[in-house]
Amino acid sequence: MKNKILLSAALLTLTLSASAQKSATITLKADEGKQIIPKEIYGQFAEHLGTCIYGGLWVGEESPIPNTQGYRNDVLHALQELKVPVLRWPGGCFADEYHWMDGIGPKANRPKMVNNNWGGTIEDNSFGTHEFLNLCELLGCEPYISGNVGSGTVEELAKWVEYMTSEGDSPMANLRRKNGRDKAWKLKYLGVGNESWGCGGSMRPEYYSDLYRRYSTYCRNYDGNRLFKIASGASDYDYNWTKVLMERVGHRMEGLSLHYYTVSGWSGSKGSATDFSKEDYYWTMGKCREIEDVLKRHIAIMDQYDKQKRIALLLDEWGTWWDEEPGTIRGHLYQQNTLRDAFVASLSLDIFHKYTERLKMCNIAQIVNVLQSMILTKEDKMVLTPTYYVFKMYNVHQDATYLPLDLECSSVDVRGGRRVPLVSATASRDKEGKVHLSLSNVDVDNAQQVTVHLNGVKATKAIGEILTSAQLTDYNSFEQPDVVKPAPFRDAKVKNGILTIQLPAKSIVTLELQ
Numbered sequence: 001m002k003n004k005i006l007l008s009a010a011l012l013t014l015t016l017s018a019s020a021q022k023s024a025t026i027t028l029k030a031d032e033g034k035q036i037i038p039k040e041i042y043g044q045f046a047e048h049l050g051t052c053i054y055g056g057l058w059v060g061e062e063s064p065i066p067n068t069q070g071y072r073n074d075v076l077h078a079l080q081e082l083k084v085p086v087l088r089w090p091g092g093c094f095a096d097e098y099h100w101m102d103g104i105g106p107k108a109n110r111p112k113m114v115n116n117n118w119g120g121t122i123e124d125n126s127f128g129t130h131e132f133l134n135l136c137e138l139l140g141c142e143p144y145i146s147g148n149v150g151s152g153t154v155e156e157l158a159k160w161v162e163y164m165t166s167e168g169d170s171p172m173a174n175l176r177r178k179n180g181r182d183k184a185w186k187l188k189y190l191g192v193g194n195e196s197w198g199c200g201g202s203m204r205p206e207y208y209s210d211l212y213r214r215y216s217t218y219c220r221n222y223d224g225n226r227l228f229k230i231a232s233g234a235s236d237y238d239y240n241w242t243k244v245l246m247e248r249v250g251h252r253m254e255g256l257s258l259h260y261y262t263v264s265g266w267s268g269s270k271g272s273a274t275d276f277s278k279e280d281y282y283w284t285m286g287k288c289r290e291i292e293d294v295l296k297r298h299i300a301i302m303d304q305y306d307k308q309k310r311i312a313l314l315l316d317e318w319g320t321w322w323d324e325e326p327g328t329i330r331g332h333l334y335q336q337n338t339l340r341d342a343f344v345a346s347l348s349l350d351i352f353h354k355y356t357e358r359l360k361m362c363n364i365a366q367i368v369n370v371l372q373s374m375i376l377t378k379e380d381k382m383v384l385t386p387t388y389y390v391f392k393m394y395n396v397h398q399d400a401t402y403l404p405l406d407l408e409c410s411s412v413d414v415r416g417g418r419r420v421p422l423v424s425a426t427a428s429r430d431k432e433g434k435v436h437l438s439l440s441n442v443d444v445d446n447a448q449q450v451t452v453h454l455n456g457v458k459a460t461k462a463i464g465e466i467l468t469s470a471q472l473t474d475y476n477s478f479e480q481p482d483v484v485k486p487a488p489f490r491d492a493k494v495k496n497g498i499l500t501i502q503l504p505a506k507s508i509v510t511l512e513l514q
């Protein structure tokens with residue numbers, strides 16, 4: 001801890017004054033909107049890790065916790081309200097040790113396995129293919145299956161696709177029918193391995209490219225189902241991985257993934273989720289915003305090989321990664337979620353909206369009880385996290401037309417040169433023509449008067465919601481579940497085509513222009 005304070009003091013230069021009003025200017029170019037923000041940018045990820053599946057999403061039909069076919073009702077309803085567009089499963093690292101046939105048929109006959117990646121927990125396979133795909137139906141979302149390339153066979157993956165999607169008199173379709181599901185599911189997104197450079201097989205990109213070509217060849221399109229095949233992509237700054245895959249796999253893949261976590265902390269630890277300083281917070285904002293540069297560089301490489309942008313980039317793991325909560329099981333990646341996490345969500349989404357010509361899906365890690373989750377559960381209790389509320393306030397942008405904007409604001413310099421702008425914003429026009437503007441005032445101490453020049457929008461008023469709290473470190477606990485939650489926001493006025501917003505310190509606002 002002492003080291004941490006010393007390092008922070010040495011490396012951080014804050015140029016903020018205390019408790020003053022600041023200003024920012026936005027020029028909204030509402031008549032220049034072209035690109036749709038695919039709803040899949042708001043995708044989620046559920047891994048067999050800690051209590052994400054067991055206890056989080058799934059309690060089983062015999063549980064005293066109120067459930068629908070084994071899915072806990074409170075979580076199900078909260079996720080239905082969130083409008084989850086796509087859910088990635090079963091991993092993560094777990095995917096490359098998962099053998100899907102162990103997770104079908106009568107539960108009593110399903111073999112157990114050791115979840116080697118995540119704390120050595122015994123996995124009883126009671127949540128398998130049927131339970132996942134039926135959950136997606138209940139949520140009204142697209143499933144995204146991550147296939148096992150690291151320790152599985154080509155035959156195994158090929159048969160899984162047949163099991164899920166074949167309508168015919170095929171062996172796997174008949175096995176599915178025997179297990180109680182007559183009609184094939186529709187499966188679009190198929191990941192061919194996960195982190196194949198690491199937990200997914202420690203491969204070189206050249207070797208993985210060949211494996212991708214081999215495995216994907218046998219993943220067939222059955223009976224009108226069309227797979228969108230996704231190659232396992234780079235981590236963070238590994239631009240060579242992207243280059244090699246574009247060269248060697250090219251148009252054999254519909255999508256290429258990327259993982260980027262906002263990991264901070266000093267002295268070897270990732271840092272506490274709830275106990276952090278203002279300096280730590282600004283550093284985290286900088287690290288989170290760095291995704292923009294990382295996206296640009298991967299996209300530039302993809303552009304060299306695919307000028308028509310036919311291959312999508314999918315950021316299928318992102319979010320904050322802190323030290324596990326004290327007292328929780330090691331390897332279960334259970335962490336609390338504060339207002340700081342909410343800002344990582346809003347700032348990231350603002351950036352993602354800008355790159356959707358190439359970036360077609362993002363999956364925050366993870367949906368319940370793991371890393372930057374939407375929801376935390378403990379036995380029969382559930383809390384919604386600040387990140388949940390950002391996703392809810394932002395879901396107006398799903399499938400809306402992205403509206404470009406110019407933003408001028410002051411910034412803060414953090415730890416040897418990283419500049420963090422203090423205001424972030426994004427805007428879109430939905431299918432009914434309504435314009436929404438989301439704004440984040442990252443500044444901990446100062447309110448911002450934001451002046452928005454509304455080019456191309458006729459509006460007379462703006463109303464919306466605000467997410468803020470007394471302290472950056474505030475979070476929702478099982479004892480106090482409503483510390484950080486949205487409230488109505490009316491501090492915005494429109495006059496003569498100019499919208500003026502009084503944005504309180506450390507706040508996130510979404511407005512509808514009327």
Ligand code: AHR
Binds near residue numbers: 092094195
């Ligand atoms: O989300 C947790 C883990 O992070 C995933 O299993 C893995 O893909 C990544 O390293």
